[in-house]
Amino acid sequence: MAKLIMSLDNAVIREVPLDKERFTIGRKAHNDIQIDNLAVSGEHALIVTILNDSFLEDLGSTNGTLVNGNPVKKHILQTNDVVEIGKYKLKFVSEVPAGAASVADFEKTMVLRAPMGKMNPPGPGGGAFGDTQISPTATHTTTQSKPPQPAPTAAKQPDKLAAIQILTGPSAGKELELTKNLTTLGKPGVQVAVITRRPHGYFITHVEGVTFPVINGKPLDAQAQQLNDHDVVELAGVKMEFFFKNS
Amino acid sequence: MIVNLGTALEVVTATDPGMVRSHNEDSIGTDADIGLAVLADGMGGYNAGEVASGIAVAMLTTEMKKAFEGNEPHTLDGSGESLAEKFVRENSAKANAAIYQTAKSQPQYSGMGTTLVVALFFDNRMTVGHIGDSRLYRLRKESFDQVTRDHSLLQEQIDSGMITKEQARYSQNKNLVTRAVGIDPEVETEIHTYNVEVGDIYLLCSDGLSDMVQDEDIHSTVSTLQANLPLAAKQLVQLANDSGGRDNISVILVRVMDDFAVPTGWFAKFKAWFR
Numbered sequence: 001m002a003k004l005i006m007s008l009d010n011a012v013i014r015e016v017p018l019d020k021e022r023f024t025i026g027r028k029a030h031n032d033i034q035i036d037n038l039a040v041s042g043e044h045a046l047i048v049t050i051l052n053d054s055f056l057e058d059l060g061s062t063n064g065t066l067v068n069g070n071p072v073k074k075h076i077l078q079t080n081d082v083v084e085i086g087k088y089k090l091k092f093v094s095e096v097p098a099g100a101a102s103v104a105d106f107e108k109t110m111v112l113r114a115p116m117g118k119m120n121p122p123g124p125g126g127g128a129f130g131d132t133q134i135s136p137t138a139t140h141t142t143t144q145s146k147p148p149q150p151a152p153t154a155a156k157q158p159d160k161l162a163a164i165q166i167l168t169g170p171s172a173g174k175e176l177e178l179t180k181n182l183t184t185l186g187k188p189g190v191q192v193a194v195i196t197r198r199p200h201g202y203f204i205t206h207v208e209g210v211t212f213p214v215i216n217g218k219p220l221d222a223q224a225q226q227l228n229d230h231d232v233v234e235l236a237g238v239k240m241e242f243f244f245k246n247s
Numbered sequence: 248m249i250v251n252l253g254t255a256l257e258v259v260t261a262t263d264p265g266m267v268r269s270h271n272e273d274s275i276g277t278d279a280d281i282g283l284a285v286l287a288d289g290m291g292g293y294n295a296g297e298v299a300s301g302i303a304v305a306m307l308t309t310e311m312k313k314a315f316e317g318n319e320p321h322t323l324d325g326s327g328e329s330l331a332e333k334f335v336r337e338n339s340a341k342a343n344a345a346i347y348q349t350a351k352s353q354p355q356y357s358g359m360g361t362t363l364v365v366a367l368f369f370d371n372r373m374t375v376g377h378i379g380d381s382r383l384y385r386l387r388k389e390s391f392d393q394v395t396r397d398h399s400l401l402q403e404q405i406d407s408g409m410i411t412k413e414q415a416r417y418s419q420n421k422n423l424v425t426r427a428v429g430i431d432p433e434v435e436t437e438i439h440t441y442n443v444e445v446g447d448i449y450l451l452c453s454d455g456l457s458d459m460v461q462d463e464d465i466h467s468t469v470s471t472l473q474a475n476l477p478l479a480a481k482q483l484v485q486l487a488n489d490s491g492g493r494d495n496i497s498v499i500l501v502r503v504m505d506d507f508a509v510p511t512g513w514f515a516k517f518k519a520w521f522r
Contacts, residue, residue, distance in 0.1 A: 207475045208475050
């Protein structure tokens with residue numbers, strides 16, 4: 001289950017488990033988290049938790065709600081996000097359940113559907129993970145904790161940027177930086193090769209055409225080949241050099 | 248089958264367990280001759296996921312082939328529904344029943360289920376059936392669109408305006424589907440039929456691709472490498488793995504190379520004899 005750790009001037013005041021669907025934060029007494037400070041609006045912000053996601057929403061407060069220093073209207077909280085309301089800081093922590101066998105087990109696809117008969121939805125922490133989840137609608141909360149799953153990032157890029165320089169033909173001298181995931185070279189319909197940028201380097205692969213690209217005098221086969229600094233690629237009659245950019 | 252689609256369609260597949268999972272619970276099946284592509288992403292403990300997706304794919308490929316012996320998908324049945332839609336619906340229901348019964352009778356498979364996406368090409372059209380969060384995308388000229396709409400909690404939240412597509416990337420609830428094959432005695436397959444154009448490329452994929460790789464990157468990969476579909480399929484799997492490969496990854500790419508309209512006039516029928 002996720003929780004908020006509330007602090008003021010780096011001193012922890014209290015911990016609030018997000019154990020129900022809606023949590024209101026504000027100055028007035030009826031809020032779930034009351035912050036009695038004039039910088040805080042009467043109804044300042046709201047946190048709605050649905051299964052593994054907690055949504056933070058600013059309720060049109062006078063002084064706004066910040067997450068990690070940036071003002072937000074609506075935000076899906078990620079673990080270790082710091083919510084600032086007035087001078088108060090609320091750190092959002094989504095807990096990893098104890099006894100987690102492996103991260104992968106928690107990410108398995110599960111089905112959400114209407115409850116049948118007497119079957120009870122598994123309570124928090126109840127039921128084996130990976131079990132079918134039963135929940136009538138999207139707004140019903142069957143909390144089952146799961147370790148935070150980082151959002152997919154674009155494939156990691158190699159640290160060093162590379163480029164190719166054309167050595168022969170009419171465009172000799174031209175340079176092309178390989179910033180994209182995929183860069184195609186050659187003439188469509190005649191001969192095309194692609195250079196892919198991957199976390200561990202750059203690779204060249206033949207795409208189309210009867211003749212294959214030649215790397216340092218050796219023809220490429222059907223497999224991708226990693227490019228090294230100063231490799232010379234010959235493609236559709238044009239020679240070009242692959243090299244890593246300095247800096 | 249009178250019209251053989253094997254020459255009008257190029258079909259390429261790839262499936263990979265990914266970087267984290269020890270086994271592959273996805274199943275894929277294709278039959279270019281009848282214009283069929285099926286992809287299923289199984290779920291359930293131990294190897295039950297593989298069993299469920301395997302049943303779904305086997306059921307669809309064998310039953311559809313049987314169903315179209317002596318029948319043509321573009322013809323209408325009594326109620327005005329094309330046989331293509333009717334057979335996709337009936338055979339998805341059969342797969343559902345088979346998985347549900349197996350799960351009930353064998354305790355080790357209890358609770359297993361699978362997503363399903365089926366594409367059936369006929370008469371310059373395509374009938375798409377899907378259940379769950381496996382997807383079908385279409386590349387037509389410059390535009391790349393998601394054709395199916397996931398049956399998932401996240402999609403419901405997007406539809407209700409609760410979160411944006413942008414925010415959905417950061418959701419923790421990616422793994423929750425609201426519909427699956429084999430969980431309940433009956434399931435509704437969402438079925439639509441679309442016109443197909445020569446040059447279109449269709450991508451069927453499991454969420455191991457679409458959760459790990461953003462649509463723009465899928466688009467640029469398919470469009471850049473469209474001259475070499477096997478390489479495009481390989482590259483998509485590699486892209487998902489380079490981004491973490493947290494789930495099984497399966498892709499089916501279908502390129503429409505030629506017109507495959509059902510011959511209508513007497514001359515067209517006559518010509519069809521010599522194809």
